[in-house]
Amino acid sequence: MKQLGLKLWVIVMCVGLFTNNVAAFFLEGSISFHIDPNPSADFYFPVYPLMEASAFELAxxxxxxxxxxxxxxxxxxxxxxxxxxxxxxxxxxxxxxPFFGRGADWYDLAADFIGISGVLFFFLIEKNMAGVQKDTSKTH
Known part of the structure; x- marks a missing residue:
């Protein structure tokens, strides 16, 4: 059952990451794809001020x-x-x-990393706490 949840989530992620209009996908449930076999280099990691990044997309x-x-x-x-x-x-x-009309973005990658690291940080703490509990139970 765990694998099914992961597989379904990967599908949801792909739709969200590759649909043309992210806001329309999340707000209206509208999904549309446009495949560009030769995306412009301008779509790859442009540099722009953080204030111009979409907080909605980053979240x-x-x-x-x-x-x-x-x-x-x-x-x-x-x-x-x-x-x-x-x-x-x-x-x-x-x-x-970029092959789906979206841009590859440093800020998006940083947001991905924050989401990944946050979850793994909590699992690391959980794992260490379990080890500490084992050690304290052995000494008593």
Whole structure:
């Protein structure tokens, strides 16, 4: 059942990351794809002020990748492998976005990283707390 949740979430993420209009997808449920086999280099990691970045999109990236990382960790239970797969997935999806009329963006990648790291930080704390509890129970 855990794998089903992860697979469904990956599908939702792909729709959200590759649909032409993210706001229309989340607010109206409208999905539309446009495939550009030769995206312009201008779509790859432009540099612009952070204040011009969409807070809605950045929050969406962080939350989508936090949920993905959570579900992935629940399936494989290895922090480093979960981190590696999550980061690789974030990079790959960002590099693919220009083929769907969207831009590959440093800020989106940073938001993905924040979502991934936040979840793994809590799993790391949980893992360490479980180890501390084991150690204290052995000494009593």
């Amino acid at each position: 969406g990236h962080a939350l989508m990748f936090a949920a993905f990382t959570f579900l992935l960790y629940k399936n494989i239970s290895r922090l480093t492998l979960t981190f590696g797969i999550s980061i690789l997935y974030a990079i790959i999806t960002e590099l693919l976005q």
